[in-house]
Structure formats: structure tokens, C-alpha cells
Amino acid sequence: MEKIKKQRIILTAVLISYFLIIMSNSVIFTGVVNIQRDLSLSAKALPWVSNSYSLTFGGLLLLAGRLGDIFEKKLIFIIGIVVFGISSLLVGIANTSGLMILARAVQGIGASIIAPTSSALLLDTFAGAERTKAIALYGATAGIGSSVGLVVGGLFASLWTWRIGFLINFPIAAVLLYLVLKYVSSQAQHEGSKIDxxxxxxxxxxxxxxxxxxxxxxxxxxxxxxxxxxxxxxxxxxxxxxRPIMPITLFQDPERIGAYIARFFYMAAMMSFWFFTPQLMQNTMNFTPLWVGFGFFPMTMVMYIVAMRLPIMTEKIGNARILRIGMVLTLLGMIWVCCFQSGFGYWFGIAAPMILVGAGQSMVISPLTVSGVVRTRGEESGAASGLVNAVHQIGGAVGLALITLLAGSIGNQVFRYRISMIVATVLVGLAYIATLLLVRIEKND
The missing domain is CATH 1.20.5 (Single alpha-helices involved in coiled-coils or other helix-helix interfaces)
Known part of the structure; x- marks a missing residue:
């Protein structure tokens, strides 16, 4: 009983920490107008509020993942929580653009440490079916965190200040630090390991x-x-x-390769959906940041419901089948938004397809996380987790940049949105093809 209690507390701490680092990226989108006004950010400097976080997050993930394999995972996780918590406080109190961007970069460093280490802790804490359930919840947290970030960002930006979206990370990080210190066991480092x-x-x-x-x-x-x-x-x-920082053996398993490719293209599409949809709602439907946040509730709610049922569903029909169903649901939702017209309105044009995309996303991210670390050895768990998260971040950044390049100069807001979503839908299609070709269905699935 004591072991089960400890496992649940560790799972809770890991999920909350991962939720925070994912949410801290999307919370920017609905509060960006207020941030620009309060800090007098130029149009050129404004993207770096998000990009500085993505650069350090994506750039340091492989190193952070390997550090978790070499040194004590508990220690590395604690360092990540401390760095993330303090930098979040600095973001919240920043009164200049330079301090804001610098603090966001440091926040990305903390996130890069937390992401692979938290996943590796799950692999060390759980085994068998329980491990699959834990990773499923972990993967679902990525999608929920991104969606909730939009809601939280709009809520705080409209009712109080965008700063609260970052300031709340500090006390939560303090609670996480207490839980990790008390319940996560120390583990000796691997003998003969060294940093590449x-x-x-x-x-x-x-x-x-x-x-x-x-x-x-x-x-x-x-x-x-x-x-x-x-x-x-x-x-x-x-x-x-x-002893490489990224063992090439990670690419010897076709299923892991398929998971990396699919995650790259899928996140390229989803990041663009989260970025352009709030703009459409504000510029075409005249939504305030608060109502944009509320406008994402259908997606958030269905993601939460599906995520809670996902471990049971996975146990019944298998990881690969869940993944493919999720891809199909996402494709249907994306095809729907590709047809958006001004006369559609919010409920038919945005909310309805958003439900399909949300359900699909909850069913995609978790299985991709499972497949991304499947059949890895203990000394590779941190590196595998780091690679999964690196692909997640880089895919989103590359996809957003690509779609902005292709559609950013289009003057008509609705037409720009439709072209953006068409490209994003193609990217989801490529992700689906990767899962069909490389992620296999086991006999017991």
C-alpha cells in the first residue's frame, strides 16, 4: 500500500511539472497583445517572448536527457524545478523587454531539464501495464497543457494581468520540490558514465x-x-x-523512428492550430482574450475526458490502434476548419471541429510518447525521453515557421487561416502515414 501511495505521488508530481512547462509556452498566445503593450515590445522583439523559450527548451533537451542517465535523476529533476520556478517568478515581475526575454530563455532551460527527467522517472517508477498507463497520462498532459495555456492566458490577461500566468508557477514549483524531496528515491549514477x-x-x-x-x-x-x-x-x-549524448541505437527500432517522425509532423500542425485560431477569433469574430480562452473550453474539456479514459482504452484495444483512431479524428477536425467561412460562426466553424481535434490529440500524443521510448534500455531512458521532447518542440517551431512563411503575407484573415489549416492538415496526413508504415500493432493489441 505504501508503495502504491508513493507511486501515485510521484506520478502526480511528474504530471504537474510537465503540465507547467507545456502550458508556459501556449499561455503566451492569448496574452501577447497585453504583453507587447505593457513592456513596449517592438514588432521585431515580440516573437522572441515565445522563441527564446523554444530555443533553449529544444536546444538543451538532449543534453538534459543524458544528464538524467549519468547523474542521479532526482537531483537533476530538482535542479530543473528550481530553475523553472525562479525564472517564472522573474518573467512575472519583468518590467523591461530584455529581462522578459532573458527570463523566458532561462525558463526554457528549466523546462528542458524537467521534460526528459520527468519522463525517465516514470520509466524507473512503473513497470508493465502500470508503466503504459502512466506514460499515456504523461503524453495526454502535453495536449491538455497546451490547450489550458490558451484558456489561462486569456483569462488572466483580461481579468487581471498576464503576469499571473507565470507567477503561479513559483508556488506550484515549491510544492513540487517538497514532493520530490520527500517521495522520489535517490539512485546511484551509472558506473563509468561521462558527459559527451x-x-x-x-x-x-x-x-x-x-x-x-x-x-x-x-x-x-x-x-x-x-x-x-x-x-x-x-x-x-x-x-x-x-557513450553518446544521443545513442544511435535509439534509431534501430522502426517503431521509435515512426514515433519521432509522426510526432514532428503532428506537432508542426498542432502548434500552428493553436497559434492561428486565437488570432482568427480575435480579428474576425471580435473575441476578447478572455473569450478566446473560453472559446477553447470545448477542446480542453474533451481532451481531459479522453485523457482520463485513455489508460482503459489503451488496455482494451492497444497503443497503435488508439494512435491511428486519434490521427483520423484529428484529420477530420482539421479538414473541417479548412472549410471555415465568416458565416459559419463560432459553434459550427470553430467549436465543433475543435472537439474532434481535441479528442484526436489526446489519443495521439500519449501513444506517440509510449512508442518513442518503447524497448529502450535503462541507461537510454533519459536520452530517449529527451529526444521525444526535442522532436515535440522542434516540430512545433518548424511547422509554425513554415506555415507563417507560406501564409503570413496573405491580407484576408479568413483566407490566411484556411491556407494555414490546409498546410497543417497535410502535415497531420504525413504523421498518419508514418504511423501506418512504422508503428506496428502487436498481436495482443
Whole structure:
């Protein structure tokens, strides 16, 4: 009984920590107008409120994941919580654009530590069917956190101040710190392990260059080329050394490869949906940030309901079948929003397809998380978790940049939205194809 209680507390702490780092990215979208006004941010500086977080989050995930394999996971997790909590406080009290952007970058560092370490803690704490259930809830938290972030951002920006969306992270982080210190067991580091400094540096620079190329005003091709060269150098190095930051063995399993590819394309589509839909609601339907937040309640509620039922559903029909059903539901919802017209109104044009997308997302992210770490050895768990989260962040950033590039210059708001969603739907289709080809259905599924 004591063991079960401990497992539940660890699961709760892990889910809350992961929820916070995902929510802290999307909470920006519905409060961005107020943030720009309060901090006198220029149009050029404004995107960096989000990009600074994504750059450090995505760029440091592989290193953070490997640190969790080398050093005590409990210690690394504690460091991540402390960094995230303090930086969230700094974001909340920032009175200049420079401090805001810098604090957001540090917040991304904390998130990059929490994400892979929290997932690895689940792998260490649970086994068998219980592990599958725990990872399913963990994966569902990613989608719920993104959706709730939009609601919370709009609520606080309209009723009080956008700052509360960040300030609340500090006391929650304090509670998490207490739970981790009391209930998470210490584990000895792996003997003979060492940090792959060369790989760490190359991975950070490669990801940062590629992400910067997607957001820069100029020299995009130069930074993209630099990022690709650095990425190739990183892969060559990882093949040669004995203890790489990203074990190449992670790519020897077709199911894991399929999960990484599908997650990349899927998150590329979903990040664009979360980014452009609030703009449509504000600019075309004249929603306030508060009502935009309320407008995402249908999606949030259905995601929560499906997420709570997901472990039972997974046990009955299997991980791969759940994943494919979720992909189909997402595709149907995305095809629906592609047909949006001004005369549709909110309920038919946005809320109804949003329910399909929300249900689909809850059924997709969890299985992709399971498949992304399936059949990994204990010493690879942190690296596998880091790679899953890196693909999640990079996919979203690349997709948003791609769709902005293709549709951002279109003057008509509704037409721009439809073109954006058409591209996003194609990306979901590519994710679905990857799951069909590479994520297998076991005989007992």
C-alpha cells in the first residue's frame, strides 16, 4: 500500500511539472497583445517572448536527457524545478523587454531539464501495464497543457494581468520540490558514465541554428545551412564515441523512428492550430482574450475526458490502434476548419471541429510518447525521453515557421487561416502515414 501511495505521488508530481512547462509556452498566445503593450515590445522583439523559450527548451533537451542517465535523476529533476520556478517568478515581475526575454530563455532551460527527467522517472517508477498507463497520462498532459495555456492566458490577461500566468508557477514549483524531496528515491549514477561534451555542444548549436533560421528576419538560409552541417557533424560524432549524448541505437527500432517522425509532423500542425485560431477569433469574430480562452473550453474539456479514459482504452484495444483512431479524428477536425467561412460562426466553424481535434490529440500524443521510448534500455531512458521532447518542440517551431512563411503575407484573415489549416492538415496526413508504415500493432493489441 505504501508503495502504491508513493507511486501515485510521484506520478502526480511528474504530471504537474510537465503540465507547467507545456502550458508556459501556449499561455503566451492569448496574452501577447497585453504583453507587447505593457513592456513596449517592438514588432521585431515580440516573437522572441515565445522563441527564446523554444530555443533553449529544444536546444538543451538532449543534453538534459543524458544528464538524467549519468547523474542521479532526482537531483537533476530538482535542479530543473528550481530553475523553472525562479525564472517564472522573474518573467512575472519583468518590467523591461530584455529581462522578459532573458527570463523566458532561462525558463526554457528549466523546462528542458524537467521534460526528459520527468519522463525517465516514470520509466524507473512503473513497470508493465502500470508503466503504459502512466506514460499515456504523461503524453495526454502535453495536449491538455497546451490547450489550458490558451484558456489561462486569456483569462488572466483580461481579468487581471498576464503576469499571473507565470507567477503561479513559483508556488506550484515549491510544492513540487517538497514532493520530490520527500517521495522520489535517490539512485546511484551509472558506473563509468561521462558527459559527451562535443555532442552536447553540437546538438545545442545545431538545434539553435535551425530554430533561429525559422524565426530570423534575414540570413535564414545561412543559419539553416549551418544548422544542417552541425547536425550532420553531430550524427557522425555520435556514431563514433562509446557513450553518446544521443545513442544511435535509439534509431534501430522502426517503431521509435515512426514515433519521432509522426510526432514532428503532428506537432508542426498542432502548434500552428493553436497559434492561428486565437488570432482568427480575435480579428474576425471580435473575441476578447478572455473569450478566446473560453472559446477553447470545448477542446480542453474533451481532451481531459479522453485523457482520463485513455489508460482503459489503451488496455482494451492497444497503443497503435488508439494512435491511428486519434490521427483520423484529428484529420477530420482539421479538414473541417479548412472549410471555415465568416458565416459559419463560432459553434459550427470553430467549436465543433475543435472537439474532434481535441479528442484526436489526446489519443495521439500519449501513444506517440509510449512508442518513442518503447524497448529502450535503462541507461537510454533519459536520452530517449529527451529526444521525444526535442522532436515535440522542434516540430512545433518548424511547422509554425513554415506555415507563417507560406501564409503570413496573405491580407484576408479568413483566407490566411484556411491556407494555414490546409498546410497543417497535410502535415497531420504525413504523421498518419508514418504511423501506418512504422508503428506496428502487436498481436495482443
Amino acid at each position: 561534451f562535443g555532442g552536447s555542444l553540437l546538438s545545442i548549436l545545431a538545434v539553435a541554428s535551425i530554430l533561429y533560421a525559422m524565426t530570423a528576419d534575414s540570413n535564414q538560409l545561412i543559419f539553416l545551412a549551418i544548422g544542417i552541417v552541425l547536425l550532420i557533424a553531430f550524427i557522425v560524432l555520435e556514431k563514433k564515441i562509446s
